[in-house]
Amino acid sequence: MAETYGREDGAAILIIGDEILSGRTQDTNTAYIARWLGQLGIPVREARVVPDVEAEIVAAVRALSGRYAFVFSTGGIGPTHDDITADCMASAFQTGISYHPTVFAALAARYASMNIGTFNEARQRMARIPFGASLIGNPVSGAPGFQIGNVFVMAGIPSVMHAMLEEVRPRLPVSTPLKSVTVSAFIGEGSIAKGLADLQKKNPDVPLGSYPFSRDGKFGTALVARGTDAARLEAIKVEFASIMRAAGQEPLPEAS
Amino acid sequence: MAETYGREDGAAILIIGDEILSGRTQDTNTAYIARWLGQLGIPVREARVVPDVEAEIVAAVRALSGRYAFVFSTGGIGPTHDDITADCMASAFQTGISYHPTVFAALAARYASMNIGTFNEARQRMARIPFGASLIGNPVSGAPGFQIGNVFVMAGIPSVMHAMLEEVRPRLPVSTPLKSVTVSAFIGEGSIAKGLADLQKKNPDVPLGSYPFSRDGKFGTALVARGTDAARLEAIKVEFASIMRAAGQEPLPEAS
Numbered sequence: 001m002a003e004t005y006g007r008e009d010g011a012a013i014l015i016i017g018d019e020i021l022s023g024r025t026q027d028t029n030t031a032y033i034a035r036w037l038g039q040l041g042i043p044v045r046e047a048r049v050v051p052d053v054e055a056e057i058v059a060a061v062r063a064l065s066g067r068y069a070f071v072f073s074t075g076g077i078g079p080t081h082d083d084i085t086a087d088c089m090a091s092a093f094q095t096g097i098s099y100h101p102t103v104f105a106a107l108a109a110r111y112a113s114m115n116i117g118t119f120n121e122a123r124q125r126m127a128r129i130p131f132g133a134s135l136i137g138n139p140v141s142g143a144p145g146f147q148i149g150n151v152f153v154m155a156g157i158p159s160v161m162h163a164m165l166e167e168v169r170p171r172l173p174v175s176t177p178l179k180s181v182t183v184s185a186f187i188g189e190g191s192i193a194k195g196l197a198d199l200q201k202k203n204p205d206v207p208l209g210s211y212p213f214s215r216d217g218k219f220g221t222a223l224v225a226r227g228t229d230a231a232r233l234e235a236i237k238v239e240f241a242s243i244m245r246a247a248g249q250e251p252l253p254e255a256s
Numbered sequence: 257m258a259e260t261y262g263r264e265d266g267a268a269i270l271i272i273g274d275e276i277l278s279g280r281t282q283d284t285n286t287a288y289i290a291r292w293l294g295q296l297g298i299p300v301r302e303a304r305v306v307p308d309v310e311a312e313i314v315a316a317v318r319a320l321s322g323r324y325a326f327v328f329s330t331g332g333i334g335p336t337h338d339d340i341t342a343d344c345m346a347s348a349f350q351t352g353i354s355y356h357p358t359v360f361a362a363l364a365a366r367y368a369s370m371n372i373g374t375f376n377e378a379r380q381r382m383a384r385i386p387f388g389a390s391l392i393g394n395p396v397s398g399a400p401g402f403q404i405g406n407v408f409v410m411a412g413i414p415s416v417m418h419a420m421l422e423e424v425r426p427r428l429p430v431s432t433p434l435k436s437v438t439v440s441a442f443i444g445e446g447s448i449a450k451g452l453a454d455l456q457k458k459n460p461d462v463p464l465g466s467y468p469f470s471r472d473g474k475f476g477t478a479l480v481a482r483g484t485d486a487a488r489l490e491a492i493k494v495e496f497a498s499i500m501r502a503a504g505q506e507p508l509p510e511a512s
């Protein structure tokens with residue numbers, strides 16, 4: 001497909017905002033986008049969080065958009081002085097930026113008809129779109145995101161970002177969804193490590209992961225296999241359960 | 257301070273693990289580490305999530321450790337085949353790795369004395385520590401993390417990672433904690449953007465942020481100022497409230 005020419009397949013996520021790096025706000029966009037893309041069969045290869053600093057945003061956009069098929073960014077497209085994402089995207093793609101006439105008119109009409117404040121200079125900034133970008137509709141709060149090159153620029157507010165992803169869906173290639181199977185037990189990772197490593201050797205093309213967890217004060221392990229071949233994953237799931245039982249623990253009932 | 261010679265101040269966070277990039281696991285380590293470092297006055301400049309792939313981990317460690325004063329990594333130090341962080345750190349710092357005699361003996365004694373499985377080959381892997389690294393104690397589950405150069409290598413399980421951070425605390429410089437003040441109201445960002453931008457111009461050295469939120473179906477804005485000068489932040493807080501009131505909304509009571 002054209003989007004991946006010269007690039008690695010898969011996507012990167014770029015979270016823009018001081019509030020994530022300060023720990024004030026718990027990011028949930030990364031996990032949401034990753035699961036959403038997984039359903040389309042697009043794996044996420046890397047994620048980065050950068051501050052509201054132009055040079056950092058531009059450098060990250062260039063690094064990620066040059067390497068991966070797609071980049072999904074969130075944050076920094078609002079009306080305040082710290083919302084600099086649109087300018088940074090224009091800079092990263094070495095293009096200009098100005099007030100998009102259709103967006104400007106739509107926002108002007110929205111603010112004229114709804115009791116949500118005046119369409120002042122700050123809000124007009126949200127109509128600034130880099131040249132050559134295509135819009136990403138915002139059915140929640142009006143001000144759009146945009147796609148520039150292989151970068152999808154979305155809002156940081158989760159409810160708005162979720163709606164924008166649905167607008168983006170038709171632009172993405174459809175392939176086989178990434179599925180996963182999980183088997184968990186209250187057992188130490190070290191007790192199943194050899195069986196798991198042997199299983200991985202027999203299935204070098206299916207990544208097998210082991211994730212320790214702590215629940216009700218007890219440590220346990222979740223074994224996870226990911227891939228697109230459902231029958232193969234089901235067979236591995238049976239093997240996971242055998243490994244758990246061989247180590248003396250019955251697998252836990254599956255989470256519903 | 258020696259650690260920052262030739263590097264930028266502040267820290268980077270490196271989250272290692274396929275389970276974060278697939279969206280299976282919601283990362284909370286970034287926000288926790290960021291808030292914890294903020295209390296020590298160490299700002300987080302960047303965060304990255306990379307998969308369980310050697311080349312990716314090594315490249316990220318080199319990029320981040322070369323640029324920032326400190327790097328905090330989580331994940332990949334357990335006993336299973338996908339736990340490759342220790343080897344990657346040795347590779348990134350171009351040093352060797354082997355079984356650390358003290359760690360090996362301590363883990364052997366721990367498994368001999370507790371009913372938590374045998375000290376098999378897989379668990380012995382957790383005693384492999386890069387040459388030249390210093391240990392980070394693990395009071396929760398035994399297997400230590402380590403510091404190599406300016407990189408603190410910690411477990412991915414939050415409860416273990418939290419305990420490891422406390423072990424690291426004496427190695428970090430003490431400076432003035434980063435504080436923040438927040439004023440929120442049910443008001444659109446666009447209504448306070450100009451007042452906020454003017455306030456930012458008057459206080460160019462204090463980063464002011466505006467964060468839209470949605471609560472009880474209503475959109476609101478939180479204004480946040482960050483810095484080390486408490487008196488200055490309190491003065492800015494008063495200005496935040498004035499900006500909200502000038503736009504027609506009383507600030508919300510502070511969250512307790």
